Amino acid sequence: MTFLAPADPSAADWILRAEVHWWRLVTLGPPGFSAYARLRYIPDPDYPGQSENSVSRPPDRPEDTEQLSTAAGVLAAHTRTPGQAYALFWDGWGSTEWTAHLAPHLSAAPLPGGEREYFLAAVSLEELCRELAAPGSWQMPPPSFLWPADRAWCITSDVDPHWAGIAATHAGIRALAEHPVLDVVETSFNADQPFYH
Secondary structure (H helix, E strand, O other), X not given: OOOEOOOOHHHHHHHHOOOOOHHHXXXXXXXXXXXXXXXXXXXXXXXXXXXXXXXXXXXXXXXXXXXXXXXXXXXXXXXXXXXXXXXXXXXXXXOHHHHHHHOOOOEEEEOOOOOOXXXXXXXXXXXXXXXXXXXXXXXXXXXXXXXXXXXXXXXXXXXXXXXXXXXEOHHHHHHHXXXXXXXXXXXXXXOOOOOOO
């Protein structure tokens, strides 16, 4: 995967300076989109306080990174800039293998008021989707935020939820919800979301 240092480090400012609670931001993305959804990697909890360890991935469900690749590929048809995208990678995984590889190329960007810091990269959406989908080729955590340069949509994949948040147009969310491989449910930005414990 080729990572490029963004020519404009402020490319992520619209996310990092969004006036919204940091937890809402890292789980659903920036406010102001016409539609929001959750891409469920595993089903939602059946009861309050349920542990994620008590749930198995459905046997026909692809790995998380493959699902992210598919979702980003669907949303590529809903941006005017599919060739130019950006990603934020959380720096808290503690893996020296990938942080050592990324750090020289990316710049850290803190999330004000929150518990996350990120590396910002300019990426090829096509290349990123291809590598996320290839079993064994993706050797690092998935991007925490992924968006095209025109900001037509944003996918978030934080470390804690069992789902990725998606902010997009109604048409983009509908296309995701209709995809036969993805488990996508619509939500609203201010709704309480389900979590495992």
